[in-house]
Amino acid sequence: MSDPRLAELSxxxxxxxxxxxxxxxxxxxxxxxxxxxxxxxxxxxPTGAQEVQAIVRWANEQRVAIVPSGGRTGLxxxxxxxxxxxxxxxxxxxxxxxxxxxxxxxxxxxxxxxxHVHEAAREHGLVYPVDFAARGSCSIGGNIATxxxxxxxxxxxxxxxxxxxxxxxxxxxxxxxxxxxxVKNSSGYDFRQLLVGSEGTLxxxxxxxxxxxxxxxxxxxxxxxxxDMDALxxxxxxxxxxxxxxxxxxxxxxxxxxxxxxxxxxxxxxxxHPYYVVAEFDAADERQQEAALAAFxxxxxxxxxxxxxxxxxxxxxxALWRLREGITESLAPRRPYKNDVSVRISAVPAFLxxxxxxxxREYPRAEVxxxxxxxxxxxxxxxxxxxxxxxxxFIAQCEHVTALLAATLQRHxxxxxxxxxxxxxxxxxxxxxxxxxEIALMRGVRQVFDPNGVLNPGKLFAPD
Numbered sequence: 471m472s473d474p475r476l477a478e479l480s481x482x483x484x485x486x487x488x489x490x491x492x493x494x495x496x497x498x499x500x501x502x503x504x505x506x507x508x509x510x511x512x513x514x515x516p517t518g519a520q521e522v523q524a525i526v527r528w529a530n531e532q533r534v535a536i537v538p539s540g541g542r543t544g545l546x547x548x549x550x551x552x553x554x555x556x557x558x559x560x561x562x563x564x565x566x567x568x569x570x571x572x573x574x575x576x577x578x579x580x581x582x583x584x585x586h587v588h589e590a591a592r593e594h595g596l597v598y599p600v601d602f603a604a605r606g607s608c609s610i611g612g613n614i615a616t617x618x619x620x621x622x623x624x625x626x627x628x629x630x631x632x633x634x635x636x637x638x639x640x641x642x643x644x645x646x647x648x649x650x651x652x653v654k655n656s657s658g659y660d661f662r663q664l665l666v667g668s669e670g671t672l673x674x675x676x677x678x679x680x681x682x683x684x685x686x687x688x689x690x691x692x693x694x695x696x697x698d699m700d701a702l703x704x705x706x707x708x709x710x711x712x713x714x715x716x717x718x719x720x721x722x723x724x725x726x727x728x729x730x731x732x733x734x735x736x737x738x739x740x741x742x743h744p745y746y747v748v749a750e751f752d753a754a755d756e757r758q759q760e761a762a763l764a765a766f767x768x769x770x771x772x773x774x775x776x777x778x779x780x781x782x783x784x785x786x787x788x789a790l791w792r793l794r795e796g797i798t799e800s801l802a803p804r805r806p807y808k809n810d811v812s813v814r815i816s817a818v819p820a821f822l823x824x825x826x827x828x829x830x831r832e833y834p835r836a837e838v839x840x841x842x843x844x845x846x847x848x849x850x851x852x853x854x855x856x857x858x859x860x861x862x863x864f865i866a867q868c869e870h871v872t873a874l875l876a877a878t879l880q881r882h883x884x885x886x887x888x889x890x891x892x893x894x895x896x897x898x899x900x901x902x903x904x905x906x907x908e909i910a911l912m913r914g915v916r917q918v919f920d921p922n923g924v925l926n927p928g929k930l931f932a933p934d
Contacts, residue, residue: 475532476512483524487562489513498557501542501549503895504805505865510537510551515562519637519645519676525558526674527643529924536924538670540580540612543604546810546893548615548669548929555927558674560611566590567677574682575634575651580611580675587680596682599626603795611675616891617667621795624845625686625717628889630666637677638665641920651679664915669891670926672919687754689717690762691787694769694778695743696721699826701774702745702844703819708774710845712765715752720794722746722841727793729839733800735792739777747844748794750787797841797852806839806852807868811879812888815847821882825849828878832871835859848888851875869898876902892930900931 480488489498490512499508511534516522529536535555542549551557564581569590576590576598584605591598600613602620612618614636619628626632635651638661648662649655665673696702702721710716724744731737739746753759762780769775781787813821829838835856842849853871855864876886876899886892886899900909913931916923927933 473511475528475534478532479514479525479528482528483516483521486521486525487515489515498539498542498559499537499551501547503547503550503893506547506550506552506894508551509554510557511554513539513557513559515559517562519639522558522639522674522676523643523645525556526639526641526924529556530641530643530922533922534924535927536674537926538611538615538674540609540615541583541604541607543608543612546616546887546891546895548891548893548926549612550894553928560609560674563676564609569594570651573634573651575679576682577677577679578610579677580609580614582610584608584610584613591682592685594682595685597685598632598680598682599686600629600632603798610678610680614666614675614678615669616889619843619846619848619889621718621720621843623843623848624719625715626683630663632681633662633666633678634681635679636662636665636675638673638675640673641922641925645676646673667891669893669930671916671930672925674925686715686717687752689750690753690759691748691750691781691790692762692766692778693738693780693790693793694747694749694766695739695741695776696745696747696774697743697776699745699822700819702747702822704772704774705747705769706844708769708772709749709751709765712761712768713751714758714761716749716845717752718748718750718843719845720748720842721844722748722794722797723839725837726797726839726841729800730793730796733796735796735800736789738779738790738793741777743776746793748790750791794841797839801839801852801854804854806854807865808853808890809851809872809875809886810848810888810890811851811875811884811886812846812848813879813882813884815845817882817884818844818847821878821884822849824878824882825851825875828871828874832867832874836864836867847884872896872899879903894929897928897930897932 496508498513499510537551537555537557539549539557539559560581563579568577587598613629635649638646837854839852880902885903
């Protein structure tokens, strides 16, 4: 091994798997953004907390930056290694460690895939309720790093609500055992919650204790066609008021539907409609099912719903969900420029109108595909590059529009990042979401946890 720093790391950890082949550097050095050329020093794949500690201590001594890496499904450049960093991949730390039936917790390593967490919970008759379309490839560590939300936030909240405890290697190499699974703990600052959403800039999660819950009662899935944008919030308010428990309320546009249908999904409602909603709700008995039908009928009477269909089987429910969950996969070959934004639910109507006008004005030639979790104020905007526009010019145009979008969000009290983090992509717009005083405090916290700045430098904050 020609690099003396890597030779020293191998001497200290002879069992550590280190990758340096060009194809491996390229694979592990990027995430879904695909905007930076990967150039990591090497890829380290530890199997336990002690190896992670040793790597972080080596990095401090050698002044080598570390980029923590999970499933690399992020969309903000948070897992990009383009400047000679060591990628610390957690994919081999992928074991389910323990289940506690009394506490209803599942303890896992950070590299466990979300879908495997779901399966492990079901084996014990419980559920881990955080869920989204990338469940088959995203890792728990990455979910924690960005406080991922997904499709059932209306019912269950974000990742942070389900983290009972964390073991974390801080930037100075210390192993922290945070909260220890306690339900009540008023003994000072809750560093566990500070680590959730910190994008690998304060510490590296090496173990997570997840809260589990009872499976939800039987549910039904309904696809609704809506005549205009204003109907989105009217139907959401109607369903939230009339149904016992709304599990999910997801919307997408006719443009998004066209891409999913072209990707192999099946049309469920005849005709063309500008907006669609997939709603899932508790339907354990006849009374709840009748309430859903009554809500639907009221929406039709009010002119808020143009058409709809309710799933009659699990297969039909899955087919309806595919229309929403298949959007990102259907757009992937076009490498869209993505925005992931949020506002308070009460601010959604005004923001939607202003946002739509902005996008129509600033993207006269580009196709804009948007969808989102309307029930928690989170919208995903995907801009597809016109064939005649060069990649560099397209990115420049999109960054200009993002600056305008960030200013719009600031007026509405929103956030430039709802659930994908800041990373490299959005760090220039952090001030639209956080005050100068907040950012100064955040930088100070980072200095305490990572005094030499070895963890994910350049992410979240612009360089000093």
